[in-house]
Amino acid sequence: MKDQKSLYQQWYPNTYQLKPYPLEGRKALTVKNRQEIYQRLMKPQRHLIEKHKKYQMSSFFVNQHHLIDAHWVFETVNIDENYNRKLKRYHLHCQCGKAIKYQFILKSKKTGETIALGITHFADHLGISQEVANEIKKGLNQVDLALDELLWLKDRGYTFPEDLWQQFLYGLYRNKELIRPYAYNQVLVKRLLEFKAAAMPIFVADYLAVLNEIRAIEMRMKEESTANFNGNKQLFERFSNDFEQVEKEIEVSKPKYHTKSYELYEQWQKVQADERAKVFEDFKKLVEAAKLNK
Numbered sequence: 001m002k003d004q005k006s007l008y009q010q011w012y013p014n015t016y017q018l019k020p021y022p023l024e025g026r027k028a029l030t031v032k033n034r035q036e037i038y039q040r041l042m043k044p045q046r047h048l049i050e051k052h053k054k055y056q057m058s059s060f061f062v063n064q065h066h067l068i069d070a071h072w073v074f075e076t077v078n079i080d081e082n083y084n085r086k087l088k089r090y091h092l093h094c095q096c097g098k099a100i101k102y103q104f105i106l107k108s109k110k111t112g113e114t115i116a117l118g119i120t121h122f123a124d125h126l127g128i129s130q131e132v133a134n135e136i137k138k139g140l141n142q143v144d145l146a147l148d149e150l151l152w153l154k155d156r157g158y159t160f161p162e163d164l165w166q167q168f169l170y171g172l173y174r175n176k177e178l179i180r181p182y183a184y185n186q187v188l189v190k191r192l193l194e195f196k197a198a199a200m201p202i203f204v205a206d207y208l209a210v211l212n213e214i215r216a217i218e219m220r221m222k223e224e225s226t227a228n229f230n231g232n233k234q235l236f237e238r239f240s241n242d243f244e245q246v247e248k249e250i251e252v253s254k255p256k257y258h259t260k261s262y263e264l265y266e267q268w269q270k271v272q273a274d275e276r277a278k279v280f281e282d283f284k285k286l287v288e289a290a291k292l293n294k
């Protein structure tokens with residue numbers, strides 16, 4: 001039995017050893033520093049940061065919905081990354097007219113009316129306590145700090161860890177040959193592909209998560225005999241290309257349906273093929289019956 005790791009080493013003698021990645025994590029940035037680094041990013045990289053910030057802020061609100069008054073639901077957050085008061089550079093405003101960096105859009109459950117707010121005026125305009133407003137502020141600050149990690153890494157010259165990604169792909173390549181393949185984290189894979197496309201360094205937590213995934217696949221390989229595995233470098237590289245291509249296509253072609261539809265679709269996928277055939281049969285009968293009744 002050939003050791004799977006040594007096979008990879010034989011194929012990529014120069015890159016199998018992972019380059020150092022700062023696993024101890026970010027250093028906090030000053031506002032000025034944060035903006036300077038941000039300005040130097042390429043457009044797709046800025047989009048990526050904005051998207052993740054928006055996503056994290058939205059999930060903060062969804063998880064902390066009790067913080068806001070029962071009358072209001074969080075709709076979205078608009079972010080002005082170039083916001084600078086001194087230079088009079090801003091384009092987002094609070095309900096009261098004040099220029100802001102983060103504009104939170106809340107919707108009234110009763111009337112459907114929306115309201116645009118800066119974080120410091122949450123208490124004033126919503127009638128929630130200053131204490132709760134501070135709680136929200138703290139949470140959103142955390143999001144800012146989390147994204148700082150990416151900027152900090154970028155500033156230190158880190159980019160997307162292609163070497164780690166390739167080892168992960170190798171794991172996935174081996175994984176698909178297993179009788180009981182490991183159920184890898186698809187959300188993580190999707191996020192990695194996004195970061196790869198933008199040539200951005202990844203979150204330290206994601207880096208560690210990938211190492212864990214690779215380890216988990218290796219464990220599964222040890223459980224199963226891999227005696228008849230014939231690894232082939234060309235095949236592996238083709239697999240890698242196809243894998244990235246397919247993921248991209250899925251992303252593009254995926255229609256944006258209501259969440260409920262996705263759930264139903266997943267349920268439908270779980271139904272056995274023969275059961276599906278039966279449902280189709282019933283459906284056909286129904287159509288026939290409807291025709292006859294006309």
Ligand SMILES: [Zn+2]
Nearest residue numbers: 094095096121
């Ligand atoms: Zn205001």
